[in-house]
Amino acid sequence: MAFGLTNINAQDAQPSLTVLNIDAQGIEYTSIQIGNLVRMEMDKLGTFEVMDKYDVAYLVEKNELKIDNCYGKICLVEVGKLIKSDKMFTGSIERYGKTIIITLRLIDVKNDVIEKTQVNEFLNLQNEMQRMIGIAIHDMFGLKNDADMVRLLTQKENLDNAITMPDEARLNLSGPRMGMSLLMGEAAAIYQAPQSEGGFDALPVLFQFGYQFEVQYLNEGNIQGLFEFIPLVGGIEQGFFIPSLTILNGLRSNKNGVEFAFGPTISMARYADGYYDGNGDWFLEYDWWNDNNNPNNEPNPYSITSRLDSRGNIRFSTGFVIAGGFTLKSGKMNIPINAYIVPRKDNFRVGVSFGFNARRR
Numbered sequence: 001m002a003f004g005l006t007n008i009n010a011q012d013a014q015p016s017l018t019v020l021n022i023d024a025q026g027i028e029y030t031s032i033q034i035g036n037l038v039r040m041e042m043d044k045l046g047t048f049e050v051m052d053k054y055d056v057a058y059l060v061e062k063n064e065l066k067i068d069n070c071y072g073k074i075c076l077v078e079v080g081k082l083i084k085s086d087k088m089f090t091g092s093i094e095r096y097g098k099t100i101i102i103t104l105r106l107i108d109v110k111n112d113v114i115e116k117t118q119v120n121e122f123l124n125l126q127n128e129m130q131r132m133i134g135i136a137i138h139d140m141f142g143l144k145n146d147a148d149m150v151r152l153l154t155q156k157e158n159l160d161n162a163i164t165m166p167d168e169a170r171l172n173l174s175g176p177r178m179g180m181s182l183l184m185g186e187a188a189a190i191y192q193a194p195q196s197e198g199g200f201d202a203l204p205v206l207f208q209f210g211y212q213f214e215v216q217y218l219n220e221g222n223i224q225g226l227f228e229f230i231p232l233v234g235g236i237e238q239g240f241f242i243p244s245l246t247i248l249n250g251l252r253s254n255k256n257g258v259e260f261a262f263g264p265t266i267s268m269a270r271y272a273d274g275y276y277d278g279n280g281d282w283f284l285e286y287d288w289w290n291d292n293n294n295p296n297n298e299p300n301p302y303s304i305t306s307r308l309d310s311r312g313n314i315r316f317s318t319g320f321v322i323a324g325g326f327t328l329k330s331g332k333m334n335i336p337i338n339a340y341i342v343p344r345k346d347n348f349r350v351g352v353s354f355g356f357n358a359r360r361r
Contacts, residue, residue: 013049014047014048015049016049017086018079018085018087019039019088020067021035022091024094025093027126027129034093037133041133045137056083067079072090076088077107086109087107089105091103093129097124098123098124099124102119102120104117120139121154123155131153135149135150173336173357174357176355176356177209178208178209179351180205180353181349182205182350183349184349185345186307186345186346187308187349198282200240200310201310206235206240208353209233212229212230214227226250227248228246228248230248231243232245242267243267244265250323252327260323264318264320268315269308269317270308271313271315271317272285272306274307275304276305282307288302319347323339324340334356334358339351
């Protein structure tokens, strides 16, 4: 029985591993702090018996070892033999401009060889140092990483998010907007009708320009939640001045910039009260009392309604916008492209718009 228990313990025993300081150059962390982070991530693997930092400090002091610059294989093998550690773990973390290079090495003390080496390149996101170290260690031992997190920490062309822009409280797609709106149905017919019939004698296509303001209230994972405030002016090319304000609440994907939003819109247009006669012709309300139309001065049997009319007064018009789109990126420039509809019976509109801005820090 004693012989069997000895064999079981020998089989279950994990190789001991020691992490000293990790060389740190050009980053906000010290070599001791990076060593502690690496030690914690190695302990999470459950593959080695990782020596506690206090035990390491005790043995270093007891053996009067100098480990301040002990990063190479020769030094680490000597230290490993003195403290009776099976494996030594070392490496370096260096910043080069906007890039951080993490190099890790696993050393077999008994055989005096470098058993594994791993090199990873990350964006200069030092607030995410522990995640970077964890990813590099997982790569070193062939373990699976979160693909989305790896992409956020390594790819330069990602859209802004809570990882790549940890100090930003506002999205970076605010900027000028321009596009066109196509009127359909009854509204299109009214715009093309002559002014004598209440039309605008114009094309049912209005060009628009303005500015989009964005306020972020959610920016976690792969989704951004935001409010969009879009004041626009349209119809200038046809001699009109049609101001509008649209307020949208939407969601945007951090992966590919695809977004969806909806909300109210309010604009100013000329409306008049009138009626449609039995033939479907439109007349203003006071036209009924014209002697030519009503020689017997009878009450108007037709319902009075309100519609677009160039002879009317300026009024506020409301609607509901449903919009979608995506964002192209070129370096620091964002190019949002959107399409939208305003599903209203008397003023149905569809449109497209695009804009641009440069990412602000």
